[in-house]
Amino acid sequence: MNAIIAAQPRDFLHGRAAAQARPRVSIIVPTYREAENVAPTVAAIERALGDIAWEIIFVDDDSPDGTVAAVRSLGERDGRVRVIRRVGRRGLAGAVIEGMMASAADIVAVIDADLQHDEALLPKMLGAIETGNADLVIATRYAQSGDAQGGFSTLRRNASTLATRVSNLLLKTNVSDPMSGFFMIRRDAIDGIAPNLATGGFKLLLDILASAPESLKIVEMPYQFRPRQLGTSKLDALVIADFLGLLLSKLSGNTISPRFFLFALVGATGLVVHLATLRSVLTTTHIPFNAAQFIAALVAMTSNFFLNNALTFRDRRLTGSAVFKGLLTFYLVCSIGTLANVGVAELIYLRDASWWRAGIAGAVMAAVFNYAVSSMLTWRK
Structure with a gap:
């Protein structure tokens, strides 16, 4: 069965939404087996954004651990919290794209549910886009005061560094962290390239950088990459093969998938x-x-x-x-x-x-x- 089931609180759809301000930013959180991280993630984002009007959209690949139920429970009390349950499909990139397409704001951010990304950076990222200084803001682990030491093993850190160098060389990008899973972008910028993005794999930002026009204004902001506190990582050695497949596809001009x-x-x-x-x-x-x-x-x-x-x-x-x-x-x-x-x-x-x-x-x-x-x-x- 290939269906997207948008599980949203009924009062958000039919009543509460009308009473709330239109969000300035939509936070997209792809999940799989992250039930215990749902509440901490929402609380962290709420603290970080303060009075800024926001919504958070969890996009879940039909987790067996009750992730969807956990989000629905929060959504019943807070209409800014929504969930999209994907049935019959997998893939972090595809989940994020679907969340972006369902967002109500003109600006969308992507952040993981594992609490390794520093949500306190979100207001600064939003400010850079709203003032016109950027179309895309990348939270980087490798520029200036950024740091990946706490959240990466030595093997993952070395692999990420190598992947960054290879992708910048072959795709002619010039950013310090094209593998980042923490970024913010204008909704109209993503709408134009969404049909050309690969829905499989994990490296959506790299795909966006390779597919976007040269006129896209990019700003990088450093942050400290934190160790995972709850749950287990879903990344494994197969991510390397996903990366190579995406890289070769872009080099072929998307001729070959x-x-x-x-x-x-x-x-x-x-x-x-x-x-x-x-x-x-x-x-x-x-x-x-x-x-x-x-x-x-x-x-x-x-x-x-x-x-x-x-x-x-x-x-x-x-x-x-x-x-x-x-x-x-x-x-x-x-x-x-x-x-x-x-x-x-x-x-x-x-x-x-x-x-x-x-x-x-x-x-x-x-x-x-x-x-x-x-x-x-x-x-x-």
């Missing part, structure tokens, strides 16, 4: 798995080559399926009994893709007599076919 790049990356690992399995079977058994090749292909397809389920299609991830059904359909799709690979390669080889051109063409054909068909059958929406 980040999801396809991830699918191709998984396919490349499948080739390694195939060759390693083939060598192992041939050196440890006495079965014929054709049988060894079949076993290697089956192992590689299985590896590809589970990696794609965890990475490429993580927002449509199969669970329970659906995993077995999905695996069978993936076997079928890849088997047909192999026939397409061989057919295209043979056709080109007969005309060109160049084995490497034929091989590449066949592999590309199989990758495109497998991606397109598995998207519709194995991981359909």
Whole structure:
């Protein structure tokens, strides 16, 4: 089921909203399993913004821990607190975009529910935009007095630094923290580029910087990145692959989607798995080559399926009994893709007599076919 369920207090929609001032800023908070952080986040933002008219929109990916119920409970007492429950979809970037599109203010901010971002910076960020000094304000961990020491492990800090350098170099951006998840932007600036933004993955700001016009006025403000107090981090090593997929997609001018790049990356690992399995079977058994090749292909397809389920299609991830059904359909799709690979390669080889051109063409054909068909059958929406 692919639906957005906007769970908003009824009196906010039909009565209380009329009595409240139109918010000057909408705070978008993407969540997944953050029930215990909901109340502290609202309280912190209320303290920080004081008399400034605001609303906060939690966008939740159908958390099983009662996150939506926690927001609704607060919303019944305070009409400025709203929640959008997303069913059948996952992805931080997509959640934030949907929250932005549902906002009532001309300025929108993005902040995490883990309390690692310094909400006290919000009034200063808002002032920079309202005075016309900025269209986009980035709260940075790496400029001037900014600091990521408290909230990052050494590995995450080094990975973030490397990602910043790579993205600035390849996408020709020039900000100290393009990976930041804490920023504020004019609503009309985001409206124009929203259709071009990738809804999967975690690095929405990087996507905005790569998609926005050069005339966008950007201001950076340093802050101290705090350790998480409650809950657990949802970021893992797969975020690196998400980042690479987005980066390559932007370098291609959005011609190729980040999801396809991830699918191709998984396919490349499948080739390694195939060759390693083939060598192992041939050196440890006495079965014929054709049988060894079949076993290697089956192992590689299985590896590809589970990696794609965890990475490429993580927002449509199969669970329970659906995993077995999905695996069978993936076997079928890849088997047909192999026939397409061989057919295209043979056709080109007969005309060109160049084995490497034929091989590449066949592999590309199989990758495109497998991606397109598995998207519709194995991981359909």
